[in-house]
Amino acid sequence: MAKIAIGAGHGYNTPGKRTPDGEREWSFNDKVVTAAIDELKNYENAEVLRLDDRTGKTDVSLSTRTTAANNFDADILISYHHNANTGNWGSWGGTETYHYPGSSGGSALAREFHPVIVDAMQLRDRGIKTANFHMLRESAMPAILIEGGFMDSTTDIKRMRSNSVLKQTGKDLAKAIAEYFNLKRKSSGGGGSKEYVEIITHSLWTYNSADWDDKAVIVNEGEVFTVIRDKFKVGGGYMYQIKSGLYITANPKYVRYYKG
Ligand SMILES: [Zn+2]
Structure with missing residues (x-):
């Protein structure tokens, strides 16, 4: 301490x-x-x-x-x-x-x-x-x-x-x-390693809430975001929540999910 x-x-x-x-x-x-x-x-x-x-x-x-x-x-x-x-x-x-x-x-x-x-x-x-x-x-x-x-x-x-x-x-x-003091930084979530999504399509919408109609901003191929809420069901599809608080599709056709 x-x-x-x-x-x-x-x-x-x-x-x-x-x-x-x-x-x-x-x-x-x-x-x-x-x-x-x-x-x-x-x-x-x-x-x-x-x-x-x-x-x-x-x-x-x-x-x-x-x-x-x-x-x-x-x-x-x-x-x-x-x-x-x-x-x-x-x-x-x-x-x-x-x-x-x-x-x-x-x-x-x-x-x-x-x-x-x-x-x-x-x-x-x-x-x-x-x-x-x-x-x-x-x-x-x-x-x-x-x-x-x-x-x-x-x-x-x-x-x-x-x-x-x-x-x-x-x-x-x-x-x-x-x-x-050689203090250790608190890990952001359980398990220690962080989760990310990388955009693998040309451009993609993010959402202000867990609602496919509540479009926020467009993100582009190659951009990487930290996942703060794991994949969950929204309507007919799945979303992640990312660090900015926005939501993004979890469809592997558009995003690549990985742990780092
Ligand atoms: Zn003073």
């Missing part, structure tokens, strides 16, 4: 923590942390404790956060933030990761996860640093504090305003956490 304590710091309304245009730091942090937690649900034996208020309404105190992580007996702690320099727009920027001075566990975590964030954010690499922050000092487990980018950077803010960038960063962080 891997126990992960993760937090987006602060609260939505914490004074100061905003861009020169008034966007809130917590909102940026939250997108990364929420995506990371969602992605970790795809792994076995991952137990996650979120340290901040997921609604953003309250600013959970630093000592409440570290006490919660310690009581949870977390294996690692990740505090996710975005930086600020002067509070006015400037040309500085970049990603940096902190651990407590002299903490070998924290240092190892930073070396593991900092490059992942740099890679995902595509901002300047400001490196791994040490600081006597409460979250790093008072937590009993290896802990890092990540600053994904600068809220008052004219370059960084462009990446930070992209929901897909923040979401992908969280997902990449979760994958790195899973790798760190």
